[in-house]
Amino acid sequence: MAHPAGSAPRAQVVIIGCGFGGLEATKALCDAPVDITLVDRTNHHLFQPLLYQVATAGLSAPAIAAPVRHLFRKQANVTSLLAEVASIDPVQRVVHTTDDGTLPYDHLIVAAGATHSYFGRDEWARFAPGLKTLDDAFEIRRRVLLAFESAEKERDPQRRADWLTFVVIGGGPTGVEMAGTLAEIARQTLPGEFRRIDPAQARILLLEGSPRVLQAMPEDLSEKAARQLRKLGVEVRTGSRVTSIDAHGLDVTPAEGAPYRLASRCVIWAAGVAASPLGRRLAEATGAQVDRAGRVTVEPDLSLPGHPEISVVGDLAAARSHVPGKEPAPVPGVSPAAKQMGRAAATNIVRRLRGEPTEPFRYRDYGNLATIGRNAGVVDLTTPFGRVKFSGYPAWLFWLFAHVYFLIGFRNRIVVLFDWASAYWSRQRYARVVTDIEPAPTDG
Numbered sequence: 001m002a003h004p005a006g007s008a009p010r011a012q013v014v015i016i017g018c019g020f021g022g023l024e025a026t027k028a029l030c031d032a033p034v035d036i037t038l039v040d041r042t043n044h045h046l047f048q049p050l051l052y053q054v055a056t057a058g059l060s061a062p063a064i065a066a067p068v069r070h071l072f073r074k075q076a077n078v079t080s081l082l083a084e085v086a087s088i089d090p091v092q093r094v095v096h097t098t099d100d101g102t103l104p105y106d107h108l109i110v111a112a113g114a115t116h117s118y119f120g121r122d123e124w125a126r127f128a129p130g131l132k133t134l135d136d137a138f139e140i141r142r143r144v145l146l147a148f149e150s151a152e153k154e155r156d157p158q159r160r161a162d163w164l165t166f167v168v169i170g171g172g173p174t175g176v177e178m179a180g181t182l183a184e185i186a187r188q189t190l191p192g193e194f195r196r197i198d199p200a201q202a203r204i205l206l207l208e209g210s211p212r213v214l215q216a217m218p219e220d221l222s223e224k225a226a227r228q229l230r231k232l233g234v235e236v237r238t239g240s241r242v243t244s245i246d247a248h249g250l251d252v253t254p255a256e257g258a259p260y261r262l263a264s265r266c267v268i269w270a271a272g273v274a275a276s277p278l279g280r281r282l283a284e285a286t287g288a289q290v291d292r293a294g295r296v297t298v299e300p301d302l303s304l305p306g307h308p309e310i311s312v313v314g315d316l317a318a319a320r321s322h323v324p325g326k327e328p329a330p331v332p333g334v335s336p337a338a339k340q341m342g343r344a345a346a347t348n349i350v351r352r353l354r355g356e357p358t359e360p361f362r363y364r365d366y367g368n369l370a371t372i373g374r375n376a377g378v379v380d381l382t383t384p385f386g387r388v389k390f391s392g393y394p395a396w397l398f399w400l401f402a403h404v405y406f407l408i409g410f411r412n413r414i415v416v417l418f419d420w421a422s423a424y425w426s427r428q429r430y431a432r433v434v435t436d437i438e439p440a441p442t443d444g
């Protein structure tokens with residue numbers, strides 16, 4: 001990188017991933033005397049908390065994604081590259097990309113996030129897609145809409161019922177939001193548009209292995225969420241472990257009673273999360289440890305042991321929050337944590353450049369929220385005055401405005417507000433165009 005004659009070369013910072021962690025780290029280094037190379041394998045920053053809205057045809061992709069290059073057009077110290085990182089050489093201090101690119105660094109922030117995990121049963125991925133990227137959302141939307149189309153064409157009542165049985169596996173926020181919205185599509189959006197089937201007769205099942213949905217929430221809010229889901233017509237089955245999935249359905253072992261089979265042609269996976277594979281490769285190269293989910297164990301200041309020039313942030317980091325006078329506590333894999341870690345890693349780079357000691361990471365937890373279809377939700381907030389919990393319509397409104405507020409870009413906020421307002425009054429979901437009409441995978 002060019003620098004004025006006589007001046008010291010500027011430190012080279014490479015940031016891998018422009019999700020929540022990488023985006024915040026890059027922004028936080030805006031005025032720092034560094035040159036940043038921001039590398040991501042997609043050309044957009046994705047607002048994952050609203051991805052289920054694309055998967056359920058409520059929003060179109062550009063409403064929740066923003067081009068990385070556009071986001072940093074005014075930040076002169078950022079070069080944005082579209083490339084997939086293959087490996088990191090901590091000895092030469094170089095990042096290698098799959099297109100044979102090499103990116104030398106003085107400081108490296110790794111923010112490559114997470115992916116879904118099928119707990120060692122990767123063959124299930126074909127039959128039960130997970131939700132992590134825009135492509136995943138398009139695939140789920142395609143399968144959901146084409147299941148109704150196939151049911152309309154099917155003459156055999158049993159096979160028609162199979163097409164109209166939708167199963168969501170995993171009762172975390174994504175599973176709850178998906179199941180609630182699927183019920184809404186079946187009961188409120190599609191009726192009146194089909195002639196041979198009644199979409200309102202569709203079954204939506206939410207399977208959760210543990211005893212309750214929304215485990216991260218207090219027990220009373222979990223119960224309220226389950227009640228709100230049932231009111232929408234979702235069959236909530238907790239304590240239900242999935243033991244196999246194929247093209248025609250899945251096998252379930254309940255906590256009590258005999259194992260059973262569920263016939264379904266549309267299964268959605270919202271159950272497991274594992275760190276990006278880049279984490280293990282980085283750990284092998286640096287001697288760092290990974291936990292069971294493949295997250296890299298970091299020092300209190302988010303750097304790697306023996307490598308103060310490498311920081312890992314966001315979903316890829318097994319980090320702890322360091323509050324003076326308290327035991328270090330694990331940091332959850334949520335977007336506010338990724339953002340805070342990104343900012344903390346950037347601040348520590350600046351401190352190192354100034355020759356100052358780095359600071360331990362401290363996570364500020366503002367609480368949890370989830371929405372359950374139209375007009376219902378649960379909110380558990382941590383405020384300076386204590387914990388505030390509420391549910392139902394006020395929680396749904398709070399969820400709505402919080403998500404619009406945190407969306408990237410003024411245009412996206414307006415588009416999302418407009419689309420939601422129009423969907424609210426019309427009960428329609430407009431992003432329903434599909435181009436590939438092969439409805440579901442076969443066993444072959």
Ligand SMILES: Cc1cc2nc3c(=O)[nH]c(=O)nc-3n(C[C@H](O)[C@H](O)[C@H](O)COP(=O)(O)OP(=O)(O)OC[C@H]3O[C@@H](n4cnc5c(N)ncnc54)[C@H](O)[C@@H]3O)c2cc1C
Binds near residue numbers: 048083113132173
């Ligand atoms: C469907 C869904 C719903 C969610 N809902 C919520 C919610 O309601 N509230 C909440 O707080 N959190 C939610 N989360 C979690 C939240 O999105 C994550 O905690 C957050 O995105 C983590 O940020 P990150 O920067 O670590 O990773 P990410 O945001 O996942 O970003 C990682 C980036 O790295 C890039 N990348 C990965 N590997 C490579 C590579 N090898 N080379 C180059 N680039 C690479 C990816 O393309 C991506 O842009 C949700 C997640 C999902 C999937």
